[in-house]
Amino acid sequence: MKKETRVNHPPDVPLPPDNHPLTFPIYQNVKWEYETxxxxxxxxxxxxxxxxxxxxxxxxxxxxxxxxxxxxxxxxxxxxxxxxxxxxxxxxxxxxxxxxxxxxxxxxxxxxxxxxxxxxxxxxxxxxxxxxxxxxxxxxxxxxxxxxxxxxxxxxxxxxxxxxxxxxxxxxxxxxxxxxxxxxxxxxxxxxxxxxxxxxxxxxxxxxxxxxxxxxxxxxxxxxxxxxxxxxxxxxxxxxxxxxxxxxxxKTYFVRYRAQCISAQAVAEMLAAHPACENVRYPGLSSSRFYTLAKAQMSEFGTVVTFDIKGGAEAGRRFAESLNLFAKAASLGSTESLVFAPQLIKSTGFSTEQLLWSDISAGIVRLSIGLEDVQDLFEDLSQALKHC
Ligand SMILES: Cc1ncc(COP(=O)(O)O)c(C=O)c1O
Missing domain, CATH: 3.40.640.10 (Type I PLP-dependent aspartate aminotransferase-like (Major domain))
Structure with missing residues (x-):
């Protein structure tokens, strides 16, 4: 077999039947062949x-x-x-x-x-x-x-x-x-x-x-x-x-999710007690109107904390831009914390009644809580709230 051919038909590496990899192999492959x-x-x-x-x-x-x-x-x-x-x-x-x-x-x-x-x-x-x-x-x-x-x-x-x-x-x-x-x-x-x-x-x-x-x-x-x-x-x-x-x-889903939920609960409680914030919506807060329902249906309440900055949209923008540990990025559920400013939360195409039901207010901010030390998150949130 010429080398040009061999590179397209490389040697097989048979595994003994009683010898298994601990991690299932990545079948980075598109086509499979049968014998006939x-x-x-x-x-x-x-x-x-x-x-x-x-x-x-x-x-x-x-x-x-x-x-x-x-x-x-x-x-x-x-x-x-x-x-x-x-x-x-x-x-x-x-x-x-x-x-x-x-x-x-x-x-x-x-x-x-x-x-x-x-x-x-x-x-x-x-x-x-x-x-x-x-x-x-x-x-x-x-x-x-x-x-x-x-x-x-x-x-x-x-x-x-x-x-x-x-x-x-x-x-x-x-x-x-x-x-x-x-x-x-x-x-x-x-x-x-x-x-x-x-x-x-x-x-x-x-x-x-x-x-x-x-x-x-x-x-x-x-x-x-x-x-x-x-x-x-x-x-x-x-x-x-x-x-x-x-x-x-x-493999680390349960540990991450649960740890991030504990931090989210702590952040929600901190924001609920802060004079610059209102309407903290975290379902794990006993003040949330969804608390009883959430307790009945869920074991953990999630890692997203949404709340209003009293100063409105521009104060929300200043808050997001003043945070150091929260990336101003979409998505949620990652190990790093994220913030979504009011300007980025969509409520387009709603009638006045629908907008009310949506609960999307002028100063709305969404936080996704990551795996950082919660004291570091508190400090970052506190310093950023001073700009609102
Ligand atoms: C509730 C919900 N469903 C679906 C999606 C879409 O997921 P993906 O970004 O993987 O397309 C998102 C993304 O933020 C989401 O928040």
Whole structure:
């Protein structure tokens, strides 16, 4: 064999069957070969075990899917390139022209955009309500046959807690599917509720370090059959190396999430007692109107603390720009703390009534609490609040 050929057909490194690596290998690979054409055909048709093409399935990605399904207490999971991709593909998979869906004012703004701009173009009708207005939710469900409702808890950015048992009961009563974007709550919460489909941005708590993107959808077998088939067709598979990094991130997920929640609680309490701040919305605060509901539904309340700077938008800008330890950046759930100034929190396209429900005020600031020493965070917050 010439060297030019050998570099494309390198030596095999067989492992003894009783000798295993502790970390599952990264199958950084697109194509798999079977011995014969007939076995290849059986593989493609799903009549035998094995892999054919990584857009459809890959062992490294599969390990991540199996772990996430277990964490969220569901039969199946598919992962994809980002959280937004998981939202878009799930909604595309579950709806068809003329279906009606319900979504909420208090949700991640790209979710609202996907529903209005993308699904709207394909004839999917939608109604936007407040997650707190359950009587209007029941009226709409009663009047309009509804395919699904999609919601969050805690919501982004104002951390409202959805009454999950009440919402799922209403959805079941009127035959609608429930889709919960569970990103803020993490993979170990809300699995006990009768939710049909969970969505996560893996970019947040699975990655942990804010350097890799991914999305996931979990549910029981029948709904996941529809969703998985559509995901494969649309081809937004995650890269195996990203899947490996997310598996690595998940090893420290529980320690990180819990430590960051403890710091978030402490920061929320500190801000609630500070004269320059008001309306601290953290659901773990006993003063929060969602506290009782949060306690009943959750074991930890998340790592995002949203509050108002009394001085309004410009004071919020000064506060964000005066912080030294909080990066002025999007996202959440990383080990470093982040701040989002009022100017960056979107409330566009809301009517006056919807704006009120949204709870997005002029001086709103969102903090994502990381793994820094909490005393250092207190000092940084205190010095920055002097500029407001
Ligand atoms: C609640 C929620 N869902 C989905 C996403 C989107 O995730 P990604 O950035 O991985 O696309 C985000 C991102 O901030 C989010 O906060």
């Amino acid at each position: 054409v007939d076995e290849t055909l059986r593989g493609i048709r799903g009549e035998r075990e094995g892999y054919f093409y990584s857009r459809v399935s890959n062992p490294t990605v599969r390990q991540l899917e199996m772990l996430l399904a277990e964490l969220q207490q569901r039969d199946e999971c598919v992962v994809c390139a980002s959280g937004v991709n998981a939202i878009a593909q799930t909604l595309i998979a579950l709806t068809r022209s003329d279906d009606h869906i319900i979504f909420f004012i208090e949700s991640y703004s790209p979710t609202r955009e996907i529903i209005k701009s993308l699904l709207g173009r394909f004839g999917v009708r939608s109604t936007m309500l407040s997650i707190e207005d359950l009587s209007r939710l029941e009226c709409v469900l009663k009047d309009t046959p509804t395919r699904l409702l999609i919601f969050e808890s805690p919501t982004n950015p104002v951390t409202k807690i959805a009454d999950i048992p009440a919402i799922t009961a209403l959805a079941k009563k009127y035959g609608a599917l429930t889709v919960l974007d569970n990103t803020f709550a993490g993979f170990h919460q809300h699995g006990q509720f009768d939710i049909d489909v969970f969505i996560h941005s893996l970019t947040k708590y699975a990655a942990g370090t804010g350097d890799v993107m991914g999305g996931a959808v979990m549910g029981n077998k029948s709904v996941m059959q529809t969703i998985s088939a559509q995901f494969r067709m649309l081809g937004a598979a995650i890269d195996p190396h990203a899947a490996f990094l997310l598996m690595r991130g998940l």
